[in-house]
Amino acid sequence: MYQKKLHPLLFLLFLLPNLLFSQMQTPLDIALRYIEAQRHQLGLSTNDIRNIYLSDVYTSKHNRLTHIYLQQTHQGIEVSSALINVNITPEGKILYIGNRFIAHLAEKANHPTPDITASEALQNALAHLDIENDEPTRLIKKKNDRHYIFHERGISLNPIPVQLYYFPSKDKSVRLVWSLMIYTKDAQHRWQVKVDAHDGKILDIKDFVIHCDFGKPDKTCLEEDHLHTNIAKPLKSSSHKKNKPTDNNGQNANRSAFLNTYNVFPIPIESPNHGDRALVANPANPLASPFGWHDTDGAIGAEYTITRGNNVHAYQDIFNNNNSIGDEPDGGDNLDFDFPLDLSQNAPYTQIDAAVTNLFYWSNIIHDVWYQYGFDEAAGNFQQNNYDNGGVAGDYVHAEAL
Template structure:
């Protein structure tokens, strides 16, 4: 049995075991919303800082350009932020924006002398009447700003980053950006991407452009006919099925095996490449006509040929299915999704998800790396050695969905940068969202049973979390205040996931359940409403959100899409686990707005 201590010594954990419920509580930390300790190498640890973010919602505010006949998302955003924060011209840089079904979203960075701040950002949402409905910001009032003329060269910064981080520069274009430090001084940095293939590490290193020191990092890694496990099934003991044409052509117009230039007869296509060892080592069709039918053998090692093929096919199917599902609910090309070819619909493209099954870099885990829009996401699925023969994480759907969801939440929060779930609390929420979506995909009726994650690979009915996710406070006592004694992202994620489990249960109880929610997002049933709010709120919330600001984004998402029809239901569900109107600083509050 793998010890908990062994898992703690692994740097990039995505599906770490939760601590025992009887473990000694850890010290209260007030830094969850602004800091995170990153173990860069065995010798180098760095505590990263991110300015506190705020979130404001409204029923619809005019902006300085409201009287213009033509609405320009860029111009309206710049004018509003400059006016709202009393900034002079040139104090911000427009980054990107897109129009969703119910709102326009735009993202800006604070800037100085034309150079953007990496960690001082803002996002604005406009309704379809072009009025401001929400504003998130981590802009700062700096005390000292370094010279905008670098003292060391880009090449020197790359060499410094490689030496300090322990990896190689990956040839992604470097940038010059400011970074705000905790004392509110501002450092000029060269931003360099460093990868280490042996460890799976992938970071942006921010190297002081005057001293060559490492200032901070962005960690991109988030560590849990086809014969497959259908998406609604969690583990392989529920039975493989052969599915015919499961792709959704409204989300994947060329199907799953073609880009704009190439047709594949392997586990490769526009959205996903599933392989073992190298991206060219994919699984070929078992017979002509794009048939991928490989029967997994549970009694032989997962590394046997047929089992490797079964793993690649299942991973390819699940990640494509989540692509199509999330696309239907708003994670599209313009909203920074993962596709090689974007069909002229916006976004950067050339960033399909690369899924490495039976990756040799580790065991008993899985992880997902989310760089900015335009660079491929990378999922690594490992073998689990708690049984003989070993078990394959690529054959447990909840683990694949968990990892894939990291890509969704990291891309949608902050406008496609991959930089905006970097604090301890925000990173914990990333784990919670991933568990919550895995649970959503496996519902087969209006029932909301307790949910357990990772039971197959861990070979334990209790799975890899401390408690099952449950509406029962006896089965799962976690509440907002539980975070006060937690400092590990998976533990914090359990709190957020359990709150969302209760939100889901409340919506389904009140509004019913749709059996076609995975392919038809137009209904009014509770599971459809839940996933719309889940996806919509990610684009609304500020960079590095806290549980209260993420909750507020859910409330505003309901205003934007449903006119606030679910306001009281949502507030009561959040408040039932301590996240009421007065919740702050990890102290519970069960109050709800007047009228609820």
């Protein structure tokens, strides 16, 4: 993604002659001039669009649309979620504009100087979440007067960022807050807490960990206004079944002629109830994963023979501590991930290699498919190495089998 960079003089562009713009307009120029010309239709004042900066800009390879994201600020402080995104065609036409700016921001925002410190805000959040902390919070890094990183020891799985924002509250006012993120030690919650920077009250709290509860099983599969008339077929054992491998185009292939073989429930089979496992050879898409699924250095040859690579690191996490214990399935030099799976046996932990292999396969499939629709490096996808294609690297997916 594009690194945030302040542009306090963006609107000096509008003072330049129209002739100059006709000769050198960039997508950013087009976006800014459009917002200025259409501010009344957008419900914004001149002040609302004066102090903005470029949050992100990139061009999609598949359709050549340029996507521009502009961040609203007040007194140099970001307004949470206050963005305008402008999508511009290769011909320089506005295709779509999305507006989440706060109208009449200066009238709604309170004083920009906090009355409590970032550390005090963190203590208030811990108390609200009933998280005990026997040690005083320790500062790791002060990026500036508005952004701090605190030590996670005894509190969180990750270091705790605390940053000053303006937050649009439910009463339509815009409050100065300390926004922080706490990933609890049991990995059950990832709390985002917004603490009022003046009186220390908790204004907003969200959990970024999703918990699913499907309730007790019902033999009739009946719920209110919901009926399954088709009964799924029984799960089949596939521990001894050997299928011919298929290549990335679904054609039968000679297994000995390929590297990268995975015994999985292949796309489009969505679950064991919908089909059988098959041996799939070389499934990596050459555009999305040009060096395969086990590369990280951008040169021919795999860096890993386990279920790890540029897009995904898949491993079992039965202890739910978000860490591998080093027992990932190993395909050897030929990257042959063919492990037994017998779904008639109620012993999932003895078949973990097959499960992790399937998880690795599907996580990479998602990466490669979404890449075709514009979710590439510049758009902020998840890769260890971006292969000089723009964006920010070092954010591959940790896929955990529980």
